[in-house]
Amino acid sequence: MKQIKTEARWKETFKVAWPLCLSYTPIGLACGILLHAAGFNTLLTGLVSLVIFSGGAQFLIAQMLTVNAPILTIVLMLFFLELRYALLGSSLSKYLQGESRSSIFTFALSLNDENYAVNYLKFATDKHWTPNDARQVEHWSLLFWTVSNIVGSLIGSVLSINLTVVDFALTALFIYMIVMQIKSRLSLLICIFSGALAAVCMIITKSTLGLVASTLIASFTGFLIEELLVKKRPASALLQDIGSRKGGPIIEEIEKKESDIL
Template identity: 65%
Template sequence: MAKAQINPEKARWLEVLGVSMPLCLSYIPIGLACGILLHAAGFNFIMILLVSVLVFSGGAQFILASLLTVNSPLSTIFLSLFFLELRYALLGSSLSKYIKQESARFILVFSASMNDENYAINYMKFATDKKWTPDDALLVERYSLAAWSISNMVGGLIGGAISIDLEVVDFALTALFLYMIVMQVQNHLSFVICILASILGVYFLVLTKNTLGLIIATLLASFVGFAVENTVRHHSKDPSNNWFLTKMFRPQITKTTLEDKQAQEKKEIKEAEKLENKIENVVERHDEPKDDTQHHDEG
């Protein structure tokens, strides 16, 4: 009886789907809420679909709904979304080394569908799985985009039958940013910088009496974090084994990255070479007296 042949390509997309499934499921409640809020802000079904596909950012879409409900000027909406999405320049640069061999068209499509969550999955897979390819990473983005867009559209349809108080938008936005802060605090230095940013935010908000103070506080706190890390790296003889960088600055992860494995292998090779040299020295020292004794006996 012939054995059933498994299609490698089909098996691969199913495997990638399994990797991205937790993310897709987590998008359902947030996407429904976002669709309902966008409908309350005046978006119809088609507009919700376009915003979900083209923007593809929960934070940006929640802010968009919030600012539109309070009739904010277009310039304020544009600047708020610009500074919020500016972080993707840094996120994309950390993935560039893994997709730099791909075509410009691929990179354009990949960049357009990247967000915080699928970035986290792809970065971790690239760092820990040698078999993870750019095509797999693009599949993760497509799955997450489909789940997010469908959830938003369903939320938009439900929003027509549900009447909600628009004041809940402010609370939803605050809760979203609190969640983003908590998820980013993965080490002691990040926690200190968050506290510093909060203090500076309150100070400059009172000083300027404008939300521009929050932007100033964010930039100053980010600069302090960068300056601390850069100073320690510059003055450390061995940054990879520096206690401050590994314990205070580096995020705590549950998996060992490929860079960690390579560093560990190099360390083991050096230790093996040192041990081998010690053994050779001991053998040479042990042989020298025997040679002297033999020459003495021959004499």
């Protein structure tokens, strides 16, 4: 009987994580350089990368320190900026049922926007994807991010580099992650609404707190609209896949259940 050879699980999770790790490298280098310019030594840069593990938060820390912002202001800004992880974590909780508290704790510590998107997609499409696999993806991305930050700090200690391109690189990464997540017409509509709302909220608040407010409002609005359409109008065009004339994932699931009953 012919034996089927299977790869080690860490190799499979690395294959899933490596595009994410690759995209982290240039941004991580830039973040390390910027943190060094803000007064962080290499050891502190590595520690911040491990504890916070958020490009947006770390760039925010560096920028606010360069303008001598009070520590309390920085902490409050970070709290509201990272509050979105409560929403991200809650959407993954159904896949972590039965896990120990320590496992959930380590999973939560290494969660960020990008590995959340990768793991959510894998959980939704791969029935063999486990919480341990998801945790490995998070740890791979955390490893590459931390090492890139440390190397960036070392580069910043010997070179003077123009960092004006950093904001564009970070924005491009998040735009890519958004595009990867847009599938239905409703998600595209909410994405456009969220962008417009973020601009309005930031003009009103004159700070990044507007981003937190717009994220919460747009997420809640999208949830309400989706729930209403699923219950009242499951055949709505908004629930269909982009470019599809047939029913979207929700409609197909309903049709499948009906066929199973028959």
